[in-house]
Amino acid sequence: MRRADRLFEIVQLLRRAPGPMTADAIAAELETSRRSVYRDVAALVAQRVPIRGEAGIGYVLERGFDMPPLMLTSDEVEAVVLGAQWVLVHADEGLARAAADVLAKVAAVIPERLRAAIDEPAVITPPSWSERADAGIDVARLRAWSLQGRKLRIGYADAAGEPSERTVWPFLVGYMDGKRVLIAWCELRGDFRMFRTDRLASVTFLDERYPERRAVLRRRWLAMMAARREAAE
Incomplete structure (x- = not known):
């Protein structure tokens, strides 16, 4: 790999990393030596790329940096x-x-x-063959409430058609081929639930913020789903 390409890849690795990356981890990804990583990072810093490093912890690319x-x-x-x-x-x-x-x-x-x-792309995704059954739901506003950490009051019908009213803490909107889902903490059940948007009979957008941080809810839900997948294997 050319050095210019390696410098670019180091920036990309740090951009994607959820936390600090050690020189050893970067070297393993790029199939190079730790000494080369040290030199490359020093070169990037000299070019005013905002990389912070601490011994024993690793390197972090500060937010806001953009590549051409x-x-x-x-x-x-x-x-x-x-x-x-x-x-x-x-x-x-x-x-x-x-x-x-x-x-x-x-x-x-x-x-x-x-x-x-x-x-003239060489890649393509399947077209949508049917109308969405959730056309009356403001999905964009569901996304906004999830980002803002605000509560929703929803009327919902389960797979058997049984209706219920509940207050939920939305934190993710899932987009799938056949349906969209709202992922939230349900006050009624005291647990995470996935609500199909085509089964939402009503949605009231509340001003009240829920007490938990959205990022914490997301991490807990992802960990729960990962545990379920492992248990099913």
């Missing part, structure tokens, strides 16, 4: 196209418009040799 868009590779452009295609077909109108805007912005800045990946 022309650094996108062909695979990265195709990944953006594939993701945007899926969002255009399956997500709510607000995210669909955002996906179209992302494609337009990428197309405006990438080199001409990569334009075919957007104009």
Whole structure:
């Protein structure tokens, strides 16, 4: 790997990492030596890339740092196209418009040799063959309430058609091929629940914030789902 490519990859690794990365971890990812990583990080810092490092803990890329868009590779452009295609077909109108805007912005800045990946892509997602049954639900507002950590009062019908009224703490909206789901902590059940948006009879957007941090709820739910998958294997 050329040194310029390695420098770029170090920035990408740190950008994706959920926490500090040690020189050994970076070296293993890039199949190079720890000494090379030390030199490369020093070179990046000298170029004013905001990397912080502490002995025994690792390196962190400070938030807000951006790389020139022309650094996108062909695979990265195709990944953006594939993701945007899926969002255009399956997500709510607000995210669909955002996906179209992302494609337009990428197309405006990438080199001409990569334009075919957007104009005539080699990747495709299945089209949506049916109308959504949750057309009356403001999914974009569900996303906003999840981000803001505000409560919802919902009327819901389960798989058997049994109705219920409950107050929930939303923290994720899941987009699936056949349906969308609201993932929340349910005050009625005292547990996490996934609510299909096509079974929501009513949604009242409350101003009240729920007491738990959204990030904590998300981590707990992900850990619970991972434990369930392990138990099923």
